[in-house]
Amino acid sequence: MALREILTVPDPLLKQKSAAVEVVDDGLRALMDDMLETMYAAPGIGLAAVQIGVPKRVIVMDLSPREGEQEPKYFVNPEIVWASEETAPYEEGCLSVPDIYDEVERPAKVRLRYLNYQGETIEEEAEGVYAVCIQHEMDHLDGVLFIDHLSRLKRERAVAKVKKAKQAA
Ligand code: NI
Numbered sequence: 711m712a713l714r715e716i717l718t719v720p721d722p723l724l725k726q727k728s729a730a731v732e733v734v735d736d737g738l739r740a741l742m743d744d745m746l747e748t749m750y751a752a753p754g755i756g757l758a759a760v761q762i763g764v765p766k767r768v769i770v771m772d773l774s775p776r777e778g779e780q781e782p783k784y785f786v787n788p789e790i791v792w793a794s795e796e797t798a799p800y801e802e803g804c805l806s807v808p809d810i811y812d813e814v815e816r817p818a819k820v821r822l823r824y825l826n827y828q829g830e831t832i833e834e835e836a837e838g839v840y841a842v843c844i845q846h847e848m849d850h851l852d853g854v855l856f857i858d859h860l861s862r863l864k865r866e867r868a869v870a871k872v873k874k875a876k877q878a879a
Contacts, residue, residue, distance in 0.1 A: 711740075711747045714762035716805050718876060719869045724806055725853040728758070728765040731786050734829030738768070742784050742827060745770045750780075754805045756843045758850035761806050769847040773839055788824035788848055791833070793817035800842045802856045809875065810868040814859045816845045 717724055731738060741764060749757040749770055759768040767787045774781040798818040803811045819837045822844060826832050836844050846856055857865045 711743045713751055714744050714748045716748065716752065716757075716761055717763055718806050718808060719855065719857070719872050721806075723760060723763055723765065724850070724855060726760060726765050727853050728760050728767045728851040730767050731825075734786055734825055734827075738766075738786070739827060741766070742768060742770055746772070746782050746784075749805075752805050755839075756847045757805060758847045760850055760853075767851045769844070769851070771843055771847065773843065784827040785822075785844070785847070786825035786829070788822055788844065788851075790820045790845070790848065791823050792821035794819040798842075800839070802842065802846055804846070804856050806850075807855060807857055807868055807872055810857065810871065812857070812860055812864060812868075814842075814846075814856050816842060820845065 741759065745757050745759060745762060748762060755773055756769065756771040759766045769785040769788060771783045772781055794817045796818045797815045799813045799815045801811050802814045818841060819835060820841050821833065821835050823831065823833045849855065857868045
């Protein structure tokens with residue numbers, strides 16, 4: 711496993727649409743291992759492959775409490791097959807937009823279909839933080855960031871802040 715660099719805004723790759731994965735093999739599992747290690751080190755609760763510069767439809771996530779046992783989840787070619795009409799607000803953040811947090815409104819409940827680490831098809835419902843996180847990460851696969859759901863003013867401010875912090879580092 712290896713730590714990878716996490717891209718931050720305004721890196722143009724973050725706006726790119728990721729390609730579907732053809733087959734879940736050892737090469738893809740190695741990528742998912744690197745993504746998970748990078749996410750834990752950041753630390754974060756979700757990461758899309760494009761955030762480390764690999765535009766493939768792959769996501770890793772771990773919503774377990776920091777002190778408890780790790781419960782990694784892997785999503786290959788995830789799809790939302792149903793979303794509730796009811797929406798819920800949640801204050802989101804993103805490793806590609808460090809230190810910026812703002813409220814985004816999304817469907818409160820979704821039904822997902824994806825391939826797991828073994829390449830098996832899984833279908834399940836997500837709600838609460840799980841629903842927020844998977845929708846946020848799936849946006850990344852289409853080149854959409856959570857700040858794209860905010861006003862243009864807030865978005866431009868966020869990008870400027872991240873750029874400035876990076877230059878100062
Ligand atoms: Ni993100």
